[in-house]
Amino acid sequence: xxxxxxxxGVSRALVSIVFRNQPGASQETRDRVLQVADExxxxxxxxxxxxxxxRSRALGVLFTVHQTFHADLVEGIYAQxxxxxxxxxxxxxxxxxxxxxxxxxxxxxRCEAVILLGADATTADLDVLGQRTVAVSVxxxxxxxxxxxxxxxxxKGVRQAMDHLVGEGHRRIVHIDGGRGPGSAERRRAxxxxxxxxxLEAEIRVIPGNxxxxxxxxxxxxxxxxxxxxxxLPTAVLAANDRCAMGLMMALARSGVEVPKEVSVIGYxxxxxxxxxxxxxxxxRQDAGLMAEHAxxxxxxxxxxxxxxxxxxxxxxxxxxxxxSGPPREV
Amino acid sequence: xxxxxxxxGVSRALVSIVFRNQPGASQETRDRVLQVADExxxxxxxxxxxxxxxRSRALGVLFTVHQTFHADLVEGIYAQxxxxxxxxxxxxxxxxxxxxxxxxxxxxxRCEAVILLGADATTADLDVLGQRTVAVSVxxxxxxxxxxxxxxxxxKGVRQAMDHLVGEGHRRIVHIDGGRGPGSAERRRAxxxxxxxxxLEAEIRVIPGNxxxxxxxxxxxxxxxxxxxxxxLPTAVLAANDRCAMGLMMALARSGVEVPKEVSVIGYxxxxxxxxxxxxxxxxRQDAGLMAEHAxxxxxxxxxxxxxxxxxxxxxxxxxxxxxSGPPREV
DNA sequence: TACTCGAACTAGAGCGCGCTAGTAGAGCGC
DNA sequence: GCGCTCTACTAGCGCGCTCTAGTTCGAGTA
Numbered sequence: 001x002x003x004x005x006x007x008x009g010v011s012r013a014l015v016s017i018v019f020r021n022q023p024g025a026s027q028e029t030r031d032r033v034l035q036v037a038d039e040x041x042x043x044x045x046x047x048x049x050x051x052x053x054x055r056s057r058a059l060g061v062l063f064t065v066h067q068t069f070h071a072d073l074v075e076g077i078y079a080q081x082x083x084x085x086x087x088x089x090x091x092x093x094x095x096x097x098x099x100x101x102x103x104x105x106x107x108x109x110r111c112e113a114v115i116l117l118g119a120d121a122t123t124a125d126l127d128v129l130g131q132r133t134v135a136v137s138v139x140x141x142x143x144x145x146x147x148x149x150x151x152x153x154x155x156k157g158v159r160q161a162m163d164h165l166v167g168e169g170h171r172r173i174v175h176i177d178g179g180r181g182p183g184s185a186e187r188r189r190a191x192x193x194x195x196x197x198x199x200l201e202a203e204i205r206v207i208p209g210n211x212x213x214x215x216x217x218x219x220x221x222x223x224x225x226x227x228x229x230x231x232x233l234p235t236a237v238l239a240a241n242d243r244c245a246m247g248l249m250m251a252l253a254r255s256g257v258e259v260p261k262e263v264s265v266i267g268y269x270x271x272x273x274x275x276x277x278x279x280x281x282x283x284x285r286q287d288a289g290l291m292a293e294h295a296x297x298x299x300x301x302x303x304x305x306x307x308x309x310x311x312x313x314x315x316x317x318x319x320x321x322x323x324x325s326g327p328p329r330e331v
Numbered sequence: 332x333x334x335x336x337x338x339x340g341v342s343r344a345l346v347s348i349v350f351r352n353q354p355g356a357s358q359e360t361r362d363r364v365l366q367v368a369d370e371x372x373x374x375x376x377x378x379x380x381x382x383x384x385x386r387s388r389a390l391g392v393l394f395t396v397h398q399t400f401h402a403d404l405v406e407g408i409y410a411q412x413x414x415x416x417x418x419x420x421x422x423x424x425x426x427x428x429x430x431x432x433x434x435x436x437x438x439x440x441r442c443e444a445v446i447l448l449g450a451d452a453t454t455a456d457l458d459v460l461g462q463r464t465v466a467v468s469v470x471x472x473x474x475x476x477x478x479x480x481x482x483x484x485x486x487k488g489v490r491q492a493m494d495h496l497v498g499e500g501h502r503r504i505v506h507i508d509g510g511r512g513p514g515s516a517e518r519r520r521a522x523x524x525x526x527x528x529x530x531l532e533a534e535i536r537v538i539p540g541n542x543x544x545x546x547x548x549x550x551x552x553x554x555x556x557x558x559x560x561x562x563x564l565p566t567a568v569l570a571a572n573d574r575c576a577m578g579l580m581m582a583l584a585r586s587g588v589e590v591p592k593e594v595s596v597i598g599y600x601x602x603x604x605x606x607x608x609x610x611x612x613x614x615x616r617q618d619a620g621l622m623a624e625h626a627x628x629x630x631x632x633x634x635x636x637x638x639x640x641x642x643x644x645x646x647x648x649x650x651x652x653x654x655x656s657g658p659p660r661e662v
Numbered sequence: 663t664a665c666t667c668g669a670a671c672t673a674g675a676g677c678g679c680g681c682t683a684g685t686a687g688a689g690c691g692c
Numbered sequence: 693g694c695g696c697t698c699t700a701c702t703a704g705c706g707c708g709c710t711c712t713a714g715t716t717c718g719a720g721t722a
Contacts, residue, residue, distance in 0.1 A: 001708060001709070002708085010672090011671070011673080012673095012708090012709085013672060013674095014670085017670095017671090017710095019709095020710080024669080024671075025669095025670070026669080026670065029670080041463065044709075045439070045708055047377075047381040047382050047440070048378075048382050048707070048708035048710090049708080049709055051376070051378045051379050051382055051677050052676080052677055052708075052711080053710055053711090065403075065406050071397050074396050074423060075397075075425040075427075078423070078428050079425075079426075082427075082428075087436070089420070090422070092405060094406040094409055095410075096409070096413075097409050108374055108375065108377045109377050132372060213604075250608060250610070250611075277577070277608070279581070279584055280581075341701075341702090342703080343678090343679085343702090344680085344704095345701060347679070347681085348700095350679095351680080356700070356701080357701095360700080360701085377679095378679090379677070379679040379680090381707090382677090382679070382707050382708065383678075383707055384679080384680055384707085385680090
């Protein structure tokens with residue numbers, strides 16, 4: 001910076017003004033400074049800038065590498081953050097990299113806010129985080145939590161899916177749940193309620209699972225094993241999410257069970273891949289773009305106006321009927 | 332930091348020593364400092380640290396949100412970077428966020444090295460980048476480039492796939508190429524060479540494509556349209572990568588073309604999802620973990636010893652035969 | 663002429679840390 | 693007693709930037 005200032009024949013302060021696009025420099029000086037900077041390859045150091053300015057204008061995003069729906073969200077967050085003039089810092093959880101570690105990384109880089117995509121932490125953990133910084137949780141419901149929260153109306157989504165299945169004539173509808181995953185508790189509850197509402201209380205069955213393909217595969221194996229032992233297959237399965245649904249379909253296909261002929265499958269998320277599968281997956285669409293917009297909006301509003309109450313946005317999901325659901329065989 | 336020092340009754344310098352885990356402080360002082368820090372929620376500011384130290388010990392990684400194979404690589408990079416004591420900064424390309432923009436973000440955060448996963452830039456662009464910083468390109472071949480390079484032996488992988496197909500009796504083997512995507516040129520070349528070697532020069536056909544599901548869908552539609560116009564379908568397709576293969580299979584399934592009965596499909600990457608599809612995808616495995624190890628290793632070696640020649644690692648890929656390939660119908 | 667005023671620019675402090683050079687004091691041999 | 697070394701600690705500069713409080717200067721105004 002000093003070099004640029006010297007070569008352009010101005011003070012460092014003026015170079016700073018030029019690079020921050022602030023008033024206080026004539027157009028010709030601006031041009032000269034920028035040209036000199038370009039010549040010697042100068043670029044402002046964001047660490048020093050951050051340090052001096054006292055704020056980073058950066059939003060930290062915690063996501064999971066293999067969670068395809070997170071990719072959709074991240075894409076939306078980039079766009080929204082840019083719109084609000086914020087930087088985005090990504091930190092991923094992965095095998096061998098815990099959520100806590102990923103969050104630490106974000107905080108040590110002085111993110112002003114942290115957006116958690118489907119966090120795995122407890123409410124207490126999040127509240128602690130919320131004390132330390134501005135935090136927004138996407139998907140994972142945090143009852144009574146202090147932090148902001150964006151989620152889809154899980155109940156509505158599940159209800160639409162269940163109404164669709166029952167409307168097609170299904171009765172033996174099984175739910176693979178998402179364990180401690182975000183939104184799972186609500187979906188589980190909505191599944192039970194819908195079954196009851198349709199007079200199918202006796203058929204309620206929840207198979208424990210999570211949000212990975214593996215859990216779908218396991219559930220599929222379980223169901224096939226039961227069939228081989230003489231029990232009837234369910235006629236429809238509501239999976240924890242799209243990935244789980246994919247795993248399930250793989251397991252079923254391997255055992256020669258046809259979808260949707262013998263078993264209908266419904267996913268959740270409408271992640272980027274779900275409409276690109278060999279067979280279009282019937283699923284509940286969560287609008288990633290809209291969720292990203294709210295998440296970033298919440299974070300920004302908190303940052304500009306410290307004294308806000310916890311905010312919450314509920315996005316209406318929408319059932320997308322594709323090829324993996326249809327009437328049951330028996331009907 | 333000053334607070335911690337005051338409360339612990341020591342100087343700021345000592346707090347610094349404790350947090351850097353350097354010799355020069357007694358155990359009891361260490362404990363006291365750490366305890367106080369924990370109480371008031373102090374955590375070193377990585378921006379200030381970076382500024383003072385002059386180096387960030389951070390590796391920048393450029394990836395693409397929806398490229399599933401990148402997720403595998405990122406996972407490996409995190410592990411390797413931690414092993415070498417480096418931080419990882421992620422920057423994604425996405426819709427509305429160009430590669431140049433993503434790289435700028437990394438550089439302005441003063442990454443010491445940049446690891447590009449399947450970069451889209453030209454050799455010249457990369458050389459310019461290589462002048463400014465340490466850069467490693469993964470997958471994308473940079474002939475005559477100054478920057479380090481990790482890729483798999485594309486030729487070997489394609490050859491294995493082609494030998495497998497020809498061995499099963501295929502002759503009409505089409506290749507959907509990856510356009511300007513990383514590795515595509517080599518794969519295309521190897522495909523042509525293999526066809527020639529097997530005396531199938533007359534059957535050579537390359538359909539232009541890229542590394543997305545969409546390109547697979549398009550190619551599938553094209554092939555089906557040709558069939559409807561009376562031309563024979565190819566008996567096997569070598570796709571640009573797994574995502575392209577998935578798109579292709581979707582298009583074929585929609586049109587009632589059975590895989591592998593009518594058409595065998597082979598992908599490339601063995602990305603996380605390829606063995607979790609409803610039908611296991613025959614594909615060429617690239618070992619993401621090993622590639623990550625080399626990429627990080629190269630970057631670190633450059634950083635610790637400035638005067639190295641361009642490095643290159645070639646990883647042997649391996650054909651993984653699953654359910655989408657088999658003998659052609661006519662045989 | 664004397665003044666006010668705004669645009670264009672500058673000096674210099676300070677952001678939170680790391681690091682070098684230094685000090686204090688304990689332990690040791692002679 | 694002295695000098696020596698070793699451990700435990702501190703003072704204070706500087707990293708590259710932003711920002712506040714100026715200064716300078718030419719144009720406009722009474």
